[in-house]
Amino acid sequence: MSEVFRIAIVGSGPSGLSAAAHAAATGVSHILLEKTGHLSDTIFRYQKGKHVMATPSLLVLRSDCAFSAGRREAVLQQWDADAKAAGVNVRYNAEAKAITGAKGDFSIALTNGQVVRCETVVLAVGTQGNPNLMRCDGADLPHVQYQLDDPAEYIDEHIFVLGGGDAGIENALGLAADQAQANVVTLVNRSADFARAKEANVKALMTARDTGRITVLSETTPSLVEPGWITVETPQGVARHKCDRIIARMGSSPPRKFVEAAGVAFTSDAASAFPALSPTFETTTPGVYVIGALAGYPLIKHCMNQGHDVVEYIRGATDLKPADEPILEAKLAGLPGKMSVSEWLEFLRSRVEILYGLSPLQMREFLLDSEVKAFHAGETIFERNGVGSSLFGIAQGSVLVEVDPKNPAITVPIPAGSIFGEVGLISGRRRGATVRAGDNCIAIEIPRTAALKLMAQVPQARETVNRITTERQILQIFKSGLTPADLAEVLPLAQTVEVKAGQPIMTEGDEGDDLFIIRSGSMIVEKQVGGKNVFLSYVPAGSYSGEMALLDGGRRTATVKAAIRSQVVRLPGAPFRRLLAKKPELLKRMREEVASRRKVNAFVEEQKDNFGGVVDMYSSVASFLIDQGIGEATDVLLIDESLCVGCDNCEKACADSHEGLSRLNREAGKTYAQIHVPTSCRHCEHPYCMTDCPPNAIQRGPDGEVFISDACIGCGNCQRNCPYDVIQMDKPPPEKPPLWRWMLFGMGPGPGEPDKAWREKQPKSKVEKGKVAIKCDMCIGKAGGPACVRACPTGAAIRVSPEEFLSVALLDRG
Amino acid sequence: MAGAHGQTQRRKTSTHESFLRHGGFLFARLSLALCAGAIAVYAYAAFHDRLPQGGGTTLGYTLGALGAILIVWLALLGVRKRAVSDGHYSLKAWVSAHVYLGLSLIVIATLHTGFKFGLNVHTLAYGLMLLVIASGAVGVWAYATLPRALSNNRGDTTRKQMLGEIHDLDEQLLEAAQPLSRPNAEIVRLSLEGTDIGGGFWRRLFGAYGDCANDHAIALVGPALQVASGREATALRKVDQLLRDKAKALGKARRQMHITALLEAWLFVHVPATFALLAALLVHIVSVFLYW
Ligand SMILES: Cc1cc2nc3c(=O)[nH]c(=O)nc-3n(C[C@H](O)[C@H](O)[C@H](O)COP(=O)(O)OP(=O)(O)OC[C@H]3O[C@@H](n4cnc5c(N)ncnc54)[C@H](O)[C@@H]3O)c2cc1C
Ligand code: HEM
Ligand code: SF4
Ligand code: SF4
Ligand code: SF4
Numbered sequence A: 001m002s003e004v005f006r007i008a009i010v011g012s013g014p015s016g017l018s019a020a021a022h023a024a025a026t027g028v029s030h031i032l033l034e035k036t037g038h039l040s041d042t043i044f045r046y047q048k049g050k051h052v053m054a055t056p057s058l059l060v061l062r063s064d065c066a067f068s069a070g071r072r073e074a075v076l077q078q079w080d081a082d083a084k085a086a087g088v089n090v091r092y093n094a095e096a097k098a099i100t101g102a103k104g105d106f107s108i109a110l111t112n113g114q115v116v117r118c119e120t121v122v123l124a125v126g127t128q129g130n131p132n133l134m135r136c137d138g139a140d141l142p143h144v145q146y147q148l149d150d151p152a153e154y155i156d157e158h159i160f161v162l163g164g165g166d167a168g169i170e171n172a173l174g175l176a177a178d179q180a181q182a183n184v185v186t187l188v189n190r191s192a193d194f195a196r197a198k199e200a201n202v203k204a205l206m207t208a209r210d211t212g213r214i215t216v217l218s219e220t221t222p223s224l225v226e227p228g229w230i231t232v233e234t235p236q237g238v239a240r241h242k243c244d245r246i247i248a249r250m251g252s253s254p255p256r257k258f259v260e261a262a263g264v265a266f267t268s269d270a271a272s273a274f275p276a277l278s279p280t281f282e283t284t285t286p287g288v289y290v291i292g293a294l295a296g297y298p299l300i301k302h303c304m305n306q307g308h309d310v311v312e313y314i315r316g317a318t319d320l321k322p323a324d325e326p327i328l329e330a331k332l333a334g335l336p337g338k339m340s341v342s343e344w345l346e347f348l349r350s351r352v353e354i355l356y357g358l359s360p361l362q363m364r365e366f367l368l369d370s371e372v373k374a375f376h377a378g379e380t381i382f383e384r385n386g387v388g389s390s391l392f393g394i395a396q397g398s399v400l401v402e403v404d405p406k407n408p409a410i411t412v413p414i415p416a417g418s419i420f421g422e423v424g425l426i427s428g429r430r431r432g433a434t435v436r437a438g439d440n441c442i443a444i445e446i447p448r449t450a451a452l453k454l455m456a457q458v459p460q461a462r463e464t465v466n467r468i469t470t471e472r473q474i475l476q477i478f479k480s481g482l483t484p485a486d487l488a489e490v491l492p493l494a495q496t497v498e499v500k501a502g503q504p505i506m507t508e509g510d511e512g513d514d515l516f517i518i519r520s521g522s523m524i525v526e527k528q529v530g531g532k533n534v535f536l537s538y539v540p541a542g543s544y545s546g547e548m549a550l551l552d553g554g555r556r557t558a559t560v561k562a563a564i565r566s567q568v569v570r571l572p573g574a575p576f577r578r579l580l581a582k583k584p585e586l587l588k589r590m591r592e593e594v595a596s597r598r599k600v601n602a603f604v605e606e607q608k609d610n611f612g613g614v615v616d617m618y619s620s621v622a623s624f625l626i627d628q629g630i631g632e633a634t635d636v637l638l639i640d641e642s643l644c645v646g647c648d649n650c651e652k653a654c655a656d657s658h659e660g661l662s663r664l665n666r667e668a669g670k671t672y673a674q675i676h677v678p679t680s681c682r683h684c685e686h687p688y689c690m691t692d693c694p695p696n697a698i699q700r701g702p703d704g705e706v707f708i709s710d711a712c713i714g715c716g717n718c719q720r721n722c723p724y725d726v727i728q729m730d731k732p733p734p735e736k737p738p739l740w741r742w743m744l745f746g747m748g749p750g751p752g753e754p755d756k757a758w759r760e761k762q763p764k765s766k767v768e769k770g771k772v773a774i775k776c777d778m779c780i781g782k783a784g785g786p787a788c789v790r791a792c793p794t795g796a797a798i799r800v801s802p803e804e805f806l807s808v809a810l811l812d813r814g
Numbered sequence B: 001m002a003g004a005h006g007q008t009q010r011r012k013t014s015t016h017e018s019f020l021r022h023g024g025f026l027f028a029r030l031s032l033a034l035c036a037g038a039i040a041v042y043a044y045a046a047f048h049d050r051l052p053q054g055g056g057t058t059l060g061y062t063l064g065a066l067g068a069i070l071i072v073w074l075a076l077l078g079v080r081k082r083a084v085s086d087g088h089y090s091l092k093a094w095v096s097a098h099v100y101l102g103l104s105l106i107v108i109a110t111l112h113t114g115f116k117f118g119l120n121v122h123t124l125a126y127g128l129m130l131l132v133i134a135s136g137a138v139g140v141w142a143y144a145t146l147p148r149a150l151s152n153n154r155g156d157t158t159r160k161q162m163l164g165e166i167h168d169l170d171e172q173l174l175e176a177a178q179p180l181s182r183p184n185a186e187i188v189r190l191s192l193e194g195t196d197i198g199g200g201f202w203r204r205l206f207g208a209y210g211d212c213a214n215d216h217a218i219a220l221v222g223p224a225l226q227v228a229s230g231r232e233a234t235a236l237r238k239v240d241q242l243l244r245d246k247a248k249a250l251g252k253a254r255r256q257m258h259i260t261a262l263l264e265a266w267l268f269v270h271v272p273a274t275f276a277l278l279a280a281l282l283v284h285i286v287s288v289f290l291y292w
Helices: A013-025 A072-086 A166-177 A199-210 A258-261 A299-313 A325-334 A341-351 A360-369 A420-425 A448-457 A461-477 A547-552 A573-582 A585-608 A611-627 A649-656 A687-690 A718-720 A739-745 A755-762 A808-813 B022-049 B057-074 B079-080 B091-113 B121-153 B158-176 B183-194 B201-204 B214-227 B228-264 B267-291
Strands: A004-010 A030-033 A094-101 A103-111 A115-123 A156-164 A182-190 A214-217 A221-226 A231-232 A237-242 A245-248 A288-290 A371-375 A381-382 A391-397 A401-402 A409-413 A432-437 A441-446 A495-499 A502-505 A515-520 A523-528 A532-540 A559-561 A568-571 A637-638 A663-672 A675-679 A699-702 A706-708 A728-730 A772-773 A797-800
Touching: A004 A013, A004 A103, A004 A299, A013 A030, A013 A072, A013 A299, A094 A258, A156 A166, A156 A237, A166 A182, A166 A199, A166 A214, A166 A245, A166 A515, A166 B091, A245 A391, A299 A675, A325 A341, A325 A360, A341 A360, A341 A391, A360 A448, A360 A797, A360 B121, A420 A448, A420 A461, A441 A448, A461 A515, A461 A568, A461 A585, A495 A699, A515 A523, A515 A772, A515 B214, A523 A568, A523 A585, A523 A611, A532 A585, A532 A611, A532 A649, A547 A573, A547 A585, A573 A585, A585 A611, A611 A663, A611 A675, A649 A663, A687 A699, A706 A772, A718 A728, B022 B057, B057 B079, B057 B091, B079 B091, B091 B121, B091 B267, B121 B228, B121 B267, B158 B183, B158 B228, B183 B214, B183 B228, B201 B228, B228 B267
Parallel strands: A004 A030, A004 A115, A115 A288, A156 A182, A156 A245, A182 A214
Antiparallel strands: A094 A103, A103 A115, A221 A231, A231 A237, A371 A441, A381 A432, A391 A441, A401 A409, A401 A432, A495 A568, A502 A559, A515 A568, A523 A532, A523 A559, A637 A675, A637 A797, A663 A675, A699 A706, A728 A772
16 A cells, blocks of 8 residues: 655646645645645746746745746746755656545646645646647657757758747748758648737748748648658648647646646636635635645745745644735724734625625735725715726725716715725726715725636626626716616616627617617717718727617618627617606707717718818728727827838937837838828727736726836736837946937937947846836826827827727818 | 826827928928018118118127027037937927028028128138038038939838848858859959948948949859859859849948938038137127227
C-alpha cells in the first residue's frame, strides 16, 4: 500500500508552492504534484527577463517562500532555493488527470499511470489550462512542441507552425524574421481566413507570404507526423513536406472540466466563473480546496498568502485572520458604527440585494475591490453627465435621483437594498442624472469590472441588475415624470435581445410597431434613396428607435441595424401606446423627437436630389468609420488628411506630455476620403482591454478616458485583448534635457520620442523598471485636453465622439 | 471614481476647422481691422501734419513698437510649437493668428518706414521681413494644397512600410540573382547597391531621379533577356518583374519624400531669415536709439 499523504497539492505555481512550503515547514505530510519538469510553469513561461511585479504593495506577504519584485529568473531561482530549504516533497512530470474518493481518502490518478493517495486535495492549477494537442498519428514525437520561447534558437530548419490565431502568427513571423537564420517557415491554418487574429498580425503575415518568407497553407489540417516529415490535407489534396519541427499553437482549454470532474461546483456557467468556495477555500466537495488564480486571485502575492492560509485551515485553524484584513480595516476605518471587518461584510451582504448570493469569501474579495462610503442627507453622490461606471448598492438609508435637470426638487427615491449607477455599468457612458443622499446613508461602490465579475459569478445578482437596469433605463430615456408604476404593464413584456454587428432590428418597409431601446452598443439608421442605401444617423446606447411607426402607424420608414454587437430591449407597441395615451407629456416629448428626426431625414433626402455626390460621400464616409469600429468608441482621434502636412507634431506632443513615449501612431491605420483613423485608443464604450487585467489597473477617468494606472504589472493581457492594436509594452526612456537647452545648444534628442540610439547611450538608472502597458489616456488631468489636438498646427487632428461626428455635420464636408 | 464632481472643465471637443478658417476667420478680420486702423490714422496724421510720418514721429514710434512686438511674437511660434505645456492652447489658433497678423506687418512696417528707403540696416531689416513674409505666404500655399497629394500617394501605407517593401524586394532580388551568370548578376547588383532611395534635400525637392540605378538595371535586363535562354531566361524574367516592382515602390516612396520636401522647403528660408531679421531688427533699434 502506497503512502497516504495528509495533503496533496496539485500545481506548483505561487499558490501551490507556498502551500507545500508551509506544509513542509509545519511538518505536515504532503506531496506537491507538478505537471512539468520545473516549478511554477506559468511564471517559467513569462518572457525571458520579464520584470515580475509584487502588487498590491500594501498587502503583507505571508508565506514560507520569499517574493519581491524582480526579474523572472531571480524569482524562480529564489523559489527553487526556498522549496529545497523547506524540504518540499515535489514530484515533477506528474500531471493529475482525475480525482476520486472522499474526504480522508482521495486518489489522484496521474497521466503517467501512477496514483497518489491523500486525505485532502489542494487544487492550485492556475487558469492557463492545457494547450490543445495535435490529434493525428505521430503527434507524440519529440519534435512536436506547444510553445516557442526564443525564435532565435532555431537555425536552418523546416518549421511548421499550426494555428491561425495571434500566437501562431506571431511565432511564425518571429521564426522568419531574421533571414540569416534561414528557416523555412510554413503556417498551417484550419480555416480559410484568420478571423481570430488581429488585423496587424494578419497584415504582417500576408506581407511575409507575398515576399516569400512564410508559406501559408489555409483550409489545411495535419494528418501524419513522421521524423523529418509532415503530411497535411489541403483543399488540393494530400501533401507531404519536409519538416524538422512542429510548433502547435491551437489554443488551450481551461482546466474547468478537470476540476468539475472532481465534483467541484462552479458559481455559474459563464466562462469567467470560478469554483464556489467557503471562507476556508473549501469547494463543494469536502476535502477539496481551491486556491490561486483558479480561485479568482490572479496576483502572485494573493496566491502565496492563500497557499499559507489553506494549509493553516486544513490543520484546523479557525481564528486565522486573512492577510488582507489590515487593508479591509483601513478601508472601513472612517465609517460610522464600530463594527469589525466580518461584521461589516455580513452587514453589507445581508442588506444589499445583489450581494445576497455571495459567500463570505467572495464578499471579502469583493470588498477589496470596492469602497464603502457614508453620505449625509442631501450630499451629492454623483452628478449628471459625470463619468463613472461604478455601481452603487445601498446598505442603509436611501437616495434621491434628480430626474429633471431643470428642477432638482423633482426626485425619485431609491430605497435601501437596491442599486444605482447601473447605466454607466451597462453602457460605459456618462451618468444620466444627479443622485444625492436622501437621508444619512451607507453605500457600497463597486467598480465596473468587479460588478461585471459579480454578475458573471452570481446568477441572482445578474438577474437583479438586469431587471432594475431595464426599468431604470426606460424611465430615464423617456423621463416625463414616469414612475416605475407606469411601466407595470410594459415591463413584463420587455424582451432583451442581443444583436450582432450588421444585423437589423427593423427593416425599411416592414410592418411593426415595437419600440427598441439601445441598451449597449450602437445602431445606424439607413434608408433607400434613389436605389442606394443612404446613411441617415447614428443612434448611441441610451436612446430609442422605432418611434415613428409606433406613433404614426404605417410601415418602417428606415432600416436600423447594429453598428457593433449590441443589446436592445424590445418593447411591444400596443401596451406602450396605452401608456402614451395616459401620459400626454410623454407623447408630446416623443412627437418632438419624431419631428426632429424627420427633419434630418428630409434634409438628407433633399440634399440627395440637389447634389447626389455629397450624400454619397456622407454615406460612404459614415460606413467607413463604422467599419473601423467607431461605433464602439466614445472618443476617437481622427486626422483630416486634406489638412495634415505630416509634421508629426501630434506624435511629438504626445511623447513629450507622456514620459517620452508616443501613444499614437499617426500614419498607421486606414484612410477614406481623406479621413484617417490613426492607431490610437478610442476609449471604447466597453473596453476589451479591461476584461482580463489581473491588478484591475485599467479604469475610466472623469472625462471618459480609459487609462492604465501605476498598478499595471506588465502581463500584456490588455495588449492581446485590444482589437485595435493600440497598446504597446514599453518602459519610459530616460529623461531628456530641457527644451531650451536643445534649442540653444542642441543638447539631447529634441522634441518627441527619443530614438533607440539615444536611449541606449544614457546611463542606466539604478532601479530596474519593467515594461508596462502604455496607451493613450486622452491626456487625463491636463487642463488643456489632448496634446495631439492642441499641437496640430493646421487643425487636421481632431477628437470627436461618434454621435457628434456621424451627424449631418459631415455633409458640410462636401 | 464616483464621478462625484461631474464632468471636469477640460476642453475636450475640437472643432473641425482648418487653421486658415479658425474661429470663423477671427484673426483675418482682426488683422484687416488693424491694417485699416493703421492706414486711417496714418492718412489722417499725414494729411494733418503734412509730412511723411517716418519712424521719428509719435505715430512712427507707435507703429515701430507694434511691428517689433509682432515680429518677436511671430518668431516665438517656433517655441510654442515645441513646448508642450498642459494648459489650454491651440497651435492651430497660434498659426492662424501668425499668418494673418504676420501679413498685417506689410502694412504696419511699411507705414512705419514712412516710405523712406536706403542702403542701410533699416531697410535691410525691412527687406528681410518681407522675405520672411513672402516665404510664409509660400508656406501657406503649400499647406493649403499639398496635403491631399500626400495622402493620396500614401493611401494606407506608412513611410516605414514603403521602405520595408523596397527592402523586401531587394532581398527577393538577391535570391533571384543566385542562378544568374556573372554579367547578369551584375545588373541586379547595380540595382541593389547603386539605388539611392531618397537622396539629398535638393533631389527630394525636385524629384530628380533621372539617373536611378534601378532604372538603368531595368534598361539592361531587356537586351540581356533577348540573348538568354533556359534557366537563365527564367531567372532573368523573375528579376525583370522584381525590378519593375521595385521601380513602382521607389516611385511611391520618392513621391512621398518629394511632397514632404515641398512642404518643408519654404521653412528653410522662413526660419533662417527670421533669425537674420531678429538680428537686423536689434541693430536697427539699437542704432536708432544711439544715433538719432
Ligand atoms: C504574462 C503574465 C505576466 C504576469 N505578471 C505578473 C506579475 O508581474 N505579478 C503578479 O502578481 N502576477 C502576474 N501575473 C499573474 C500570475 O502569474 C498568475 O496569476 C499566478 O501565477 C497564478 O498562480 P497559481 O499558483 O494560481 O497558478 P499558476 O502559476 O498558473 O501555476 C499552476 C501550476 O500548476 C501546474 N498544473 C496545471 N495543471 C496541472 C495538473 N493537472 N497536474 C499537475 N500540475 C498542473 C502548472 O504546470 C503550473 O505550474 C502574470 C500573468 C501572465 C500570464
Ligand atoms: C516677420 C514675420 C514672421 C516671422 C518672424 C515668422 C516666424 C516664424 C517662425 C519662427 C516659425 C516657426 C517655424 C518652425 O519652428 O517650424 C514660423 C512658422 C510659420 N510661419 Fe511664419 N513668420 C512670419 C510671418 C509669416 C507670414 C506672413 C506667414 C503667412 C503668410 C507665415 C506663415 C507661417 C507658417 C504657415 C508657419 C508654419 C507653422 C507650423 O507648421 O508650425 N509666417 N514663422
Ligand atoms: S485600448 Fe483598445 S480596447 Fe481598450 S479602450 Fe482603447 S481601443 Fe478600446
Ligand atoms: S494594464 Fe494590461 S499589462 Fe498591465 S496588468 Fe493590466 S492587463 Fe496586464
Ligand atoms: S500635427 Fe497635425 S498636421 Fe502635423 S502630422 Fe499631426 S495631424 Fe498632421
